[in-house]
Amino acid sequence: MGGVPRRGKRQTGPETRVRRAVATYAAQHRELERVTDALIANVSSLLDDAGINYLSVTGRAKSVASFAAKAVRETGGERLYPDPLTDITDQIGVRVITYLRGDVTAVAEALTDQLSVLTDLDMGEVTAGEGRFGYASRHLLLALDARGLDMGDPPGDGAAVEGLRGRRWQVQIRTVLQHAWAEFEHEVRYKGTIPEEHVPDLSRRFTLAAGLLELADREFTEIRNRLRSVTDRVPLVDATDPRISGADLADFLSSRFPDTGWSRSDHYVWISGLLLELGIASLEELAGLLNSLDSSAIEARMAYKYPAGAVRLLDDALLAVFGRRYVGLHGNSHRVPLLEARLEKVRGRPEPPASSTTGPT
Numbered sequence: 001m002g003g004v005p006r007r008g009k010r011q012t013g014p015e016t017r018v019r020r021a022v023a024t025y026a027a028q029h030r031e032l033e034r035v036t037d038a039l040i041a042n043v044s045s046l047l048d049d050a051g052i053n054y055l056s057v058t059g060r061a062k063s064v065a066s067f068a069a070k071a072v073r074e075t076g077g078e079r080l081y082p083d084p085l086t087d088i089t090d091q092i093g094v095r096v097i098t099y100l101r102g103d104v105t106a107v108a109e110a111l112t113d114q115l116s117v118l119t120d121l122d123m124g125e126v127t128a129g130e131g132r133f134g135y136a137s138r139h140l141l142l143a144l145d146a147r148g149l150d151m152g153d154p155p156g157d158g159a160a161v162e163g164l165r166g167r168r169w170q171v172q173i174r175t176v177l178q179h180a181w182a183e184f185e186h187e188v189r190y191k192g193t194i195p196e197e198h199v200p201d202l203s204r205r206f207t208l209a210a211g212l213l214e215l216a217d218r219e220f221t222e223i224r225n226r227l228r229s230v231t232d233r234v235p236l237v238d239a240t241d242p243r244i245s246g247a248d249l250a251d252f253l254s255s256r257f258p259d260t261g262w263s264r265s266d267h268y269v270w271i272s273g274l275l276l277e278l279g280i281a282s283l284e285e286l287a288g289l290l291n292s293l294d295s296s297a298i299e300a301r302m303a304y305k306y307p308a309g310a311v312r313l314l315d316d317a318l319l320a321v322f323g324r325r326y327v328g329l330h331g332n333s334h335r336v337p338l339l340e341a342r343l344e345k346v347r348g349r350p351e352p353p354a355s356s357t358t359g360p361t
Contacts, residue, residue: 014079021084022068025091032061035163036092043094043111043171049338050110050304051312053103053262055176059094067091089141092169097179100221103261104138104173111171115142118168124178133210135182137174143167177213177220181206224262242281244272252283253310256290263309271311274331278322293317301348320346 040059047054062070071084081087096107112120117140124136144164174182185206244252246268254262280286295313298320302308318326319342326332327339 014082017082018068018071018084021071022064024085025067026064029061029064031163032092035167036061036094039092039094039164039169043096045335045338046110046114047096047107048264048267049312049335050106051261051263051309051315052106052110053099053264053309054107055097055099057094057096059092062088062091062093089168090170092167093172094169095172095174095179097174097176099176099262100224101175101217102221104175106261107173108138108140111140111142115144117141118143127210133207133214135185136178136210136214137172137182140171140173141168142171143169175217177217181210181213243276244281244283244286246272248283249275250310252286253314256287257295257310257313260313261309263311267309267311270331271314274318274326274329277329277331278318278326289321290314290317293320297348298346301345302342316342316346319343323347 036059040057044057047057067084067088070088071081073080098104098107108120119139119141121139123139127134127136188202246265249272250262250265250268253260253268275281275286280289295317298316299308299313302316304312319339323343327336327343332339
């Protein structure tokens with residue numbers, strides 16, 4: 001008889017709750033993976049549309065084994081996560097790697113402008129506030145608000161994006177140098193075996209490396225700022241190629257928009273293809289087109305909330321000039337809803353029906 005109450009107690013105890021939580025998590029894991037893929041696609045689209053330069057956007061749904069291991073963690077004999085399905089907030093994780101520290105801020109601002117921010121922790125500021133060097137990464141805990149991801153039709157699985165409602169997910173944002181340090185430090189400390197007598201020396205070396213990488217991040221930022229101030233460079237044109245090369249276009253735009261940020265290298269090549277579709281095959285033609293515009297008025301109408309990259313500024317200029325013809329280019333087929341949403345804004349007036357717009361205005 002005495003065994004019955006004990007068995008009932010086990011069924012409602014922490015171990016049983018963990019087992020039930022792990023079973024529930026395992027059952028929904030495939031859906032979490034689908035939601036994560038859609039989130040990666042939407043975050044990438046959001047950053048691209050904002051003209052923010054970044055190296056990569058990756059993500060993962062936490063594995064069932066990792067979730068189970070975290071669910072049973074204790075401190076002082078107490079469960080760290082009494083309700084694992086609610087308390088473990090990194091079930092969906094996205095990581096954005098940028099080139100420079102200023103881009104980390106731009107990414108964070110772009111995300112917080114579109115989503116509800118539950119927590120925002122800059123680990124670099126935490127370590128600096130303690131007077132030391134070490135792990136540096138911006139960690140955001142986010143959720144959909146009433147607007148959702150306000151980017152037109154989702155580039156990924158729309159149903160999966162809706163699956164984000166009611167969920168929280170983590171986004172880590174760091175520079176490529178911060179990422180290199182964090183990955184190597186994690187590999188050594190958590191996946192390797194360090195003899196106790198070597199721990200102090202290795203900790204000192206990791207601290208030294210963190211300080212050097214912070215200095216390198218600052219120097220890379222200074223390099224970019226210095227290049228922005230150089231406005232007398234002469235771009236090279238390959239007369240045998242009908243396209244404007246991505247390198248020449250990048251050089252031209254950095255002179256044309258000296259106060260703006262760099263865009264991704266592949267975006268210069270991509271928009272060069274759009275220029276060719278429009279029949280613009282030389283920098284002289286492009287310069288003449290841009291000279292006919294009031295770029296400052298366009299920027300004022302767009303009211304960029306974060307530093308727009310050079311390609312984004314050119315993109316808006318082309319949209320302002322060519323209207324629906326630009327929207328309909330083959331190279332824009334993947335983002336028609338986004339461009340249509342921006343068209344009225346960039347022109348500062350309602351757009352006429354598509355049938356009445358046959359060419360550049």
